[in-house]
Amino acid sequence: MQGLYAVFRKELCDHFSSYRFVILFAVIAMVSFITSYVVGIHMRQNLEALSNTKFPFLMLFSTTGTLFSMVQFVAFFGPLIGLVLGFDSINRERAHGTLIKLISQPIYRDAVINGKFLAGVVTISIMLLSIVLVITGFGLAIVGVVPGIEEIWRLTVYLVISIFYVSLWLGVSILFSILFRSIATSALASVALWIFLSFFVSLGADVVANTVAPVNQQNAANPEAVLRNTRIKESVGLCSPMVLYSRATATIIDPMRKTNRAIVLMGPMEELLASRFQNPLPLSQSLIVVFPHTTALIAITLICFAISYTVFMMQEIRT
Amino acid sequence: MDNGKIIETVGLTKRYGPQTAVDHLSFQVEDGEIFGFLGPNGAGKSTTLLMLLGLSRPTEGSARVCGLDPIRKAREVKRLVGYLPENVGFYGDMDAVQSLEYVAGLSGISRANLGDKIERLLDLVGLKAEARKKVGAYSRGTRQRLGFAEVLIKDPKVLFLDEPTLGLDPDGALRLIELIHSLNRDHNITVVLSSHNLYQVQKISHRVGIMIKGKMVAEGSMEKLAQDKFGVGDKEYSLEEIYMKYFQEV
Numbered sequence: 001m002q003g004l005y006a007v008f009r010k011e012l013c014d015h016f017s018s019y020r021f022v023i024l025f026a027v028i029a030m031v032s033f034i035t036s037y038v039v040g041i042h043m044r045q046n047l048e049a050l051s052n053t054k055f056p057f058l059m060l061f062s063t064t065g066t067l068f069s070m071v072q073f074v075a076f077f078g079p080l081i082g083l084v085l086g087f088d089s090i091n092r093e094r095a096h097g098t099l100i101k102l103i104s105q106p107i108y109r110d111a112v113i114n115g116k117f118l119a120g121v122v123t124i125s126i127m128l129l130s131i132v133l134v135i136t137g138f139g140l141a142i143v144g145v146v147p148g149i150e151e152i153w154r155l156t157v158y159l160v161i162s163i164f165y166v167s168l169w170l171g172v173s174i175l176f177s178i179l180f181r182s183i184a185t186s187a188l189a190s191v192a193l194w195i196f197l198s199f200f201v202s203l204g205a206d207v208v209a210n211t212v213a214p215v216n217q218q219n220a221a222n223p224e225a226v227l228r229n230t231r232i233k234e235s236v237g238l239c240s241p242m243v244l245y246s247r248a249t250a251t252i253i254d255p256m257r258k259t260n261r262a263i264v265l266m267g268p269m270e271e272l273l274a275s276r277f278q279n280p281l282p283l284s285q286s287l288i289v290v291f292p293h294t295t296a297l298i299a300i301t302l303i304c305f306a307i308s309y310t311v312f313m314m315q316e317i318r319t
Numbered sequence: 320m321d322n323g324k325i326i327e328t329v330g331l332t333k334r335y336g337p338q339t340a341v342d343h344l345s346f347q348v349e350d351g352e353i354f355g356f357l358g359p360n361g362a363g364k365s366t367t368l369l370m371l372l373g374l375s376r377p378t379e380g381s382a383r384v385c386g387l388d389p390i391r392k393a394r395e396v397k398r399l400v401g402y403l404p405e406n407v408g409f410y411g412d413m414d415a416v417q418s419l420e421y422v423a424g425l426s427g428i429s430r431a432n433l434g435d436k437i438e439r440l441l442d443l444v445g446l447k448a449e450a451r452k453k454v455g456a457y458s459r460g461t462r463q464r465l466g467f468a469e470v471l472i473k474d475p476k477v478l479f480l481d482e483p484t485l486g487l488d489p490d491g492a493l494r495l496i497e498l499i500h501s502l503n504r505d506h507n508i509t510v511v512l513s514s515h516n517l518y519q520v521q522k523i524s525h526r527v528g529i530m531i532k533g534k535m536v537a538e539g540s541m542e543k544l545a546q547d548k549f550g551v552g553d554k555e556y557s558l559e560e561i562y563m564k565y566f567q568e569v
Binding site for chain 1: 365369372375394395397398402404406407408409410411412422424425426427466469
């Protein structure tokens with residue numbers, strides 16, 4: 001444990017004292033301030049609508065300001081935090097000749113990778129918690145709305161899912177820093193994978209769905225054809241961690257959402273019932289709705305770290 | 320430890336694909352001796368040291384360091400062995416004290432009296448005046464001295480020194496060699512000294528091993544090697560001449 005603690009402590013110090021962390025934190029803090037300010041002003045101007053909702057506080061995070069909401073911001077740019085924190089974690093040690101020095105100390109070899117990952121996760125947690133607290137504080141000051149217990153719980157769940165989501169990208173970047181000796185290559189590979197999985201998978205999902213189950217003029221009115229096309233699109237889209245995260249958090253942060261599906265087929269009676277009982281979902285029900293997405297996200301994060309761990313442990317260390 | 324032997328290898332082999340880096344290496348190092356580990360670049364010296372530290376898994380054969388199997392008891396072996404690699408790296412944004420504190424933390428050394436110990440070590444390697452200077456601003460020689468202090472912080476029983484005087488000026492190299500000698504003499508620390516500077520090795524080593532193309536082609540005291548090759552004791556021949564004779568033959 002002493003090795004793990006020493007590596008963890010040093011990495012944490014490095015993260016908090018590095019320029020890249022300061023710059024990243026400044027950018028994120030700035031965006032958080034602006035987003036929360038714009039959203040707060042928007043909510044203050046629409047106080048009447050606000051009085052109808054049961055969870056006004058959560059709207060601070062889910063309402064789109066001039067550009068995007070807090071939730072969308074983390075979904076799009078949160079991975080950058082993970083990538084920036086990990087893309088050079090192992091290959092920099094190797095290039096500077098410090099890796100051999102580290103592992104020749106009386107520590108288990110996995111203390112190095114565990115300490116680095118743990119320090120990254122703690123940094124991510126502190127960063128995300130700070131953002132949530134900044135928006136909360138701003139919300140309290142501008143709108144004057146106090147969060148309820150359920151809102152606090154929902155924010156906590158949102159925070160946990162977000163930490164796993166960003167940690168997934170930390171794991172990816174650490175994996176590339178083990179696989180590639182060049183720091184530039186690992187940075188490039190990490191960013192390329194982020195762009196591919198975050199932006200191109202959605203496009204690919206459209207292409208696959210339209211190829212396998214095309215919706216054209218002949219079958220556009222056929223609900224089964226449309227449903228099949230949408231299901232394929234949704235299933236392929238789940239390959240993207242961003243889609244998984246967005247679906248998991250959207251339902252948590254917006255209690256009025258009752259499903260993650262884009263299309264829900266309802267009969268006239270179901271439709272009538274749904275329109276008459278427009279109550280928010282309790283947190284426990286929301287958790288059940290997002291359970292598959294959350295579990296998948298956590299599993300991918302752990303698998304990614306497990307691959308990094310195995311590759312690092314099996315890699316031959318040369319002087 | 321088996322019969323006073325601090326290091327013992329039997330048929331130690333390391334292959335990287337079709338290439339054999341270390342080929343059935345068998346040798347011993349006695350407790351309290353300085354063993355000069357010689358050989359040209361790529362002979363397999365560093366690979367052997369890594370295997371002895373448990374950092375690299377042998378393809379065949381076995382080794383024991385201080386009576387322990389370096390693969391099964393890697394952590395215990397690393398606690399007893401201080402290793403200074405050829406190109407030792409440092410964190411440029413740390414100063415010497417922080418570097419030593421970090422290594423002490425990794426080695427599980429208690430923080431009580433750590434300050435005194437660090438001060439003593441910095442004094443020993445002649446770095447006391449530069450203790451608070453960032454390592455990034457150090458010259459190669461100064462870094463090498465800091466590396467030596469880092470190795471000594473855990474009070475090792477054995478030292479693996481891979482080209483410790485590389486990049487040092489003649490005065491610095493001489494002082495380091497004297498320091499190694501005094502650590503061996505006064506504290507009974509066993510030293511495996513890998514170096515291309517044969518004069519330095521000859522000066523302080525009790526025995527030498529010459530490794531060429533992954534094989535130990537000669538092992539013993541200077542007298543024995545000179546006797547084997549030239550039929551006379553080492554008074555007539557320097558280690559350089561003995562080494563060159565073996566090298567040319569192989």
